[in-house]
Amino acid sequence: MPPVEAWEKVYVDPEKFVQNDPHAKVANCIQCHGGQGGSDDMAVAHKGVVTDPTANAESATKLCGTCHADITKAQVKSLHFDSHGYDTIISQRLGDAPASHAAWEQAKANHCSSCHTSCGQCHVSQPTSVGGGLISGHQFKKVQAFTRTCTGCHGSRVNDEYTGRNEGIPADVHWTKAGMACFKCHTGQELHGMGEAGNQTERYDGKPAPACLDCHPNAAPGQGQIMQHNIHGDKLACQVCHSVANKSCYSCHVQTNEKGQPFYKIEPSVITFKIGLNPKKSADRPWNYVVLRHVPIDPTNFDFYGKDVLAKFDALPTWKYATPHNIQRITPQNKTCDACHGNEQLFLSEKDLKPYEVKANQSVIPTRIPPKVGQ
Amino acid sequence: MLKHAISRTAWLFGALLLIGLLAACAGQPAPAPTTVPVAEAPTQPPPTAAPTATQAPTQAPPTATLAPTTAPLSSADNCVKCHTDQETLQQLAKAEEPTEKLSEGEG
Numbered sequence: 001m002p003p004v005e006a007w008e009k010v011y012v013d014p015e016k017f018v019q020n021d022p023h024a025k026v027a028n029c030i031q032c033h034g035g036q037g038g039s040d041d042m043a044v045a046h047k048g049v050v051t052d053p054t055a056n057a058e059s060a061t062k063l064c065g066t067c068h069a070d071i072t073k074a075q076v077k078s079l080h081f082d083s084h085g086y087d088t089i090i091s092q093r094l095g096d097a098p099a100s101h102a103a104w105e106q107a108k109a110n111h112c113s114s115c116h117t118s119c120g121q122c123h124v125s126q127p128t129s130v131g132g133g134l135i136s137g138h139q140f141k142k143v144q145a146f147t148r149t150c151t152g153c154h155g156s157r158v159n160d161e162y163t164g165r166n167e168g169i170p171a172d173v174h175w176t177k178a179g180m181a182c183f184k185c186h187t188g189q190e191l192h193g194m195g196e197a198g199n200q201t202e203r204y205d206g207k208p209a210p211a212c213l214d215c216h217p218n219a220a221p222g223q224g225q226i227m228q229h230n231i232h233g234d235k236l237a238c239q240v241c242h243s244v245a246n247k248s249c250y251s252c253h254v255q256t257n258e259k260g261q262p263f264y265k266i267e268p269s270v271i272t273f274k275i276g277l278n279p280k281k282s283a284d285r286p287w288n289y290v291v292l293r294h295v296p297i298d299p300t301n302f303d304f305y306g307k308d309v310l311a312k313f314d315a316l317p318t319w320k321y322a323t324p325h326n327i328q329r330i331t332p333q334n335k336t337c338d339a340c341h342g343n344e345q346l347f348l349s350e351k352d353l354k355p356y357e358v359k360a361n362q363s364v365i366p367t368r369i370p371p372k373v374g375q
Numbered sequence: 376m377l378k379h380a381i382s383r384t385a386w387l388f389g390a391l392l393l394i395g396l397l398a399a400c401a402g403q404p405a406p407a408p409t410t411v412p413v414a415e416a417p418t419q420p421p422p423t424a425a426p427t428a429t430q431a432p433t434q435a436p437p438t439a440t441l442a443p444t445t446a447p448l449s450s451a452d453n454c455v456k457c458h459t460d461q462e463t464l465q466q467l468a469k470a471e472e473p474t475e476k477l478s479e480g481e482g
Binding site (some may be wrong): 005006007009010011012013014018028029030031033035036037038040041042045131156157170171249252257264265266268269374 | 424449450451452453455456457458459461465467468469470471477478479480481482
């Protein structure tokens with residue numbers, strides 16, 4: 001992200017915010033941020049200041065809920081607000097011992113809080129994880145530039161794929177051809193956790209949101225002329241044919257230093273393209289085959305916090321359901337039928353696994369790959 | 376749902392605006408002859424720092440009791456003044472100290 005000058009991060013636009021933004025009339029600075037009135041001294045004035053008044057559920061409800069009741073009620077329970085998706089996934093691998101759970105709680109508190117997403121982090125300022133700072137003179141905007149908000153947190157994987165920053169790999173066609181911002185596909189409803197999104201236990205829970213077919217109904221089997229669409233029914237996820245090589249990560253170890261500051265060490269990412277069996281198969285996601293991506297879990301991720309924290313490491317694969325943001329019309333694997341059929345390299349196999357993860361991935365390794373069709 | 380929210384919002388806004396206007400009017404001194412500068416003094420909150428009193432005998436003495444009554448709600452005027460002034464901010468806002476990079480690799 002391009003840096004913002006230090007002063008600009010705290011500059012409040014007298015016209016656009018103080019005079020014209022309804023939210024400057026809702027309350028004064030102190031009612032939202034705390035601090036001391038009547039002093040010219042910066043240190044005194046800032047005593048007790050709260051940088052993000054929407055950071056906890058109680059204050060967000062008090063400050064925003066009066067006028068934006070439905071949004072606020074949903075948002076403070078959403079995946080973005082409390083990151084409960086991590087609990088859903090990690091807890092399946094935790095050992096039964098209470099110590100495992102305690103260790104995870106501690107690690108989560110230390111390492112996950114900077115990605116906690118309040119109203120302010122999408123509507124007013126840059127996210128805390130990149131140092132915060134006002135974006136447009138403190139105006140509350142329905143959408144701020146996604147390069148200042150979303151990609152502050154979804155940068156190294158989603159943004160690099162979407163805007164084509166991985167060397168040799170093209171950007172997503174929705175970016176190159178249509179310049180679509182994140183929220184053209186991810187609606188406020190979804191991000192606030194309203195409606196069906198309100199029941200999500202993790203990011204791929206429930207119906208795809210968005211679904212590719214929402215915007216491309218003609219790609220459904222039998223709805224158009226493209227043979228590859230018609231022949232496979234709903235056996236392949238769209239990304240199996242339309243996304244390209246994407247980022248896989250390994251072994252993120254988390255710990256704190258003597259001063260208690262959290263940090264992590266992660267192995268360099270690798271670019272992979274692997275098709276495997278659908279670990280999340282359901283009526284909502286009926287495909288047999290999906291794209292898989294390696295996530296940075298390994299049995300010793302949390303060793304700093306305790307022994308055998310991930311005692312049930314094998315409960316889930318390490319190659320996970322993925323929907324890479326680098327969609328192309330023609331891809332290396334869909335340019336002919338046999339670019340895919342009979343092409344063993346595309347499909348996940350034991351050869352792709354490190355010894356510690358062989359067991360965990362048995363359920364996603366295809367037992368047979370489709371034979372060549374001669375086209 | 377949306378309509379409902381908006382009408383409630385609009386109502387609240389109206390109410391707030393009204394309260395705001397009423398408060399603003401109430402706070403205004405009755406159409407005072409603007410030519411009399413002295414009338415302005417009392418509306419200003421007394422300086423809390425004592426030394427000023429010696430220079431300005433016309434101002435009310437800085438009694439502690441006056442302050443809370445003139446400013447029932449902490450005024451945010453100073454916040455606005457400073458945060459809308461580019462020059463002041465440029466002087467005061469410091470780029471974050473380059474924090475020691477503890478983490479290794481993409482995250």
